[in-house]
Structures are given as C-alpha cells and as structure tokens.
Amino acid sequence: MTLLAFETSCDETSVAVVRAGEVLSNVVSSQVRLHAEYGGVVPELAVREHLRNLIPVAETALREARVKVEKLEAVAATQGPGLPSALMIGLKAGQALAFALRKPFVGIHHHEAHLYSPWITGAPPKADFGKFEPNVSLIVSGGHTMLVHVEAELKHRVLGSTVDDAAGECFDKAGKLIGLGYPAGPEIDRLAEQGNPKAFDFPRPMLNDSHDDFSFSGLKTSVRYFLRDHPRLLDDQQAVRDLCASVQAAIVEVLVKKTLRATKRLGARCVTASGGVTCNRALRRDLAAACAREGLPMRLAERNLCTDNAAMIGILAERKLERGDVASSLDEEIQPGWALA
Secondary structure, three states, rough: OOOEEEEEOEEEEEEEEEEEOOEEEEEEOHHHHHHHOOOOOOOOHHHHHHHHHHHHHHHHHHHHHHHOOOOOOOEEEEEEEOOOOHHHHHHHHHHHHHHHHHOOOEEEEOOOOOOOHHHEEEEOEEHHHHHHHOOOEEEEEEEEEEEEEEEEEEEEEHHHHEEOOHHHEEEEEEEHHHHOOHHHHHHHHHHOOOOOOOOOOOOOOOOOOOOOOOHHHHHHHHHHHHHHHHHHHHHOOOHHHHHHHHHHHHHHHHHHHHHHHHHHHHHOOOOOEHHHHHHHHHHHHHHHHHHHHHHOEEOOOHHHOOOOHHHHHHHHHHHHHHOOOOOOOOOOOOOOOOOOO
C-alpha cells in the first residue's frame, strides 16, 4: 500500500509517503524561528504558514518518494489533538485528496502515532512491528506528558497524564524566566551539559505519589521564586549552567522514576519513549541507564521522529488499514481535545 500522510497539529507542516511499512519520504517544514520572536506558538501565524507550505511540502514528499499522486492508494492526516485552526489545514487537505482520488482516508490520533514511533528504525526508516512487544510508553512533548500501557498492537490504556504544566511547558517557562529564547528546552539541554545538576535543589512534583499523573507547575513556580530571591545569579554564566542542569535534573528524575515504577508494577518487560522532549540528552541517558539496571529492553523514537512528523502518522494509518480498521468518513471534523483512550 502506498499512502500519503499529512501532519499539521501545531507548528510543523509535514507530509510523508509510506509503503509497506517503509518511510519513502518525510518532509518537515518547521516554524520555530517564526514563533521564537513571540515566545510561543501564535495560532494565526501557524495557520498562515501551513497554508503557504502544505502544497510545496507535499510536492517535495512525492518527488523524494518517486511516487505519482495517482499511484496513491490511501491518504491519512492528523485529526487531533492540537491547535484547531492548524489541524483543519491538514485534515481537510487529506480528505479532499482522498475524495478526488476515490481512495480511503484515515484520521489519526497524534499521540497514538507517537506510541508506535519507537518501532520505526533504520535507514531508510521502516516499521519493525515484527519485534513489537507490550510496553509502558512515555509520551513527553511540549504540551503533553503521559504514561500509556500498550498491551498489544493497537490496544492501549492511559495510566496517567499531566494535570497542569507538561514537562515541555516547564522547560520553556523555566527557560523564559532564565532569559532563554523559545523554545527553551534545547537551550537548557545544551547549557546543562556543562552544569552541575546538584547545585540547586528543586522539588520533584508527585514523584512519590502512588498514581501515574504528572505535575510540573510547582517546579516552574519554584524556579520563579528562586530567581526572585537570587537576582544576581543570572549574571554568572556558570551559575546559569548549574541552574539549567538542576531544573533539568528535577524534570528528568520525575519522568524516569515514574515510568520505571509503572513498568515494574504492571510487570511489563519493555519501555518506550517518544515526543519532542525525548530529544533531551539527559532524559535519554537516564532512562536508558534505569532500564539497563532493571534489565528492561528500551526503545526510544529516533530524534527526527520525536517531534511532529507525518511519517509516524502514515505508518500508523497504514497499519490500521492492513489490520482491517474501517476508513474514516470524509465528513469527520477535527478533534482538538481528543483524549487518548
């Protein structure tokens, strides 16, 4: 099956072509520089850029895959969750193309696609579902942090999620307090590499709670009060590195310990992680070390598949069609607040 997928849930315009589990092309046009000026994603600007970029990105994806549009056998797009106006661009484009080609269309849950992105590996990338095994999956992105028990292919249940600020939001908000640009997560990661993670003691919210939910709002507030009480700290370059390392250590410890605790409680034998924050080097290192200590196999999404991308949308859509799922109606609407069941 040759399938074209669209992803426009936030500030990346992405189109991919997949065939038989292989990613033939995955083109992403990022808007990070545009939104950096405003310190966050501006929905109106995101929509304008999606409208401007969608057709050129789709043409590039088809050209790189060496696929003619009339050879497509199915179309997919992110249906939710995400920014409503941004979701609309990709979903309606996908539905229109499927209608014109008289081919099946599949609306995909963005977070469900993240669940399976760790199983896409290699060069060129290809889905490795033959090695799939039940797992506890950590999805950690700009606006979402959740733990999911993936009991079997296309069968999962959410164990816990963020009750206020997600990990990615905490990185960005703490970074803004420190004076870093948007998005602050990568810059904190960079500065933390030369900092002392034990220099300052910040709270680990909900670390010892028995449930699997997350909360990072208190950590962000703690950083704000710390900087209020130590205003001169930001004039010391090494102190800033130590601060970044300490904030990062608090976030990572919560993510790693709660993931491993849930895995052991459920008796799962594999851990996976995906989402934009999974690019963070400390998280990748500490999660790998924790899994190694427990003798647990671990699969992390490739860095280029951690952030929003159409490849994971296409791979999941193709898998659903192959397993007999009914195609989505062309009349379906976006689901901005779509909860992962």
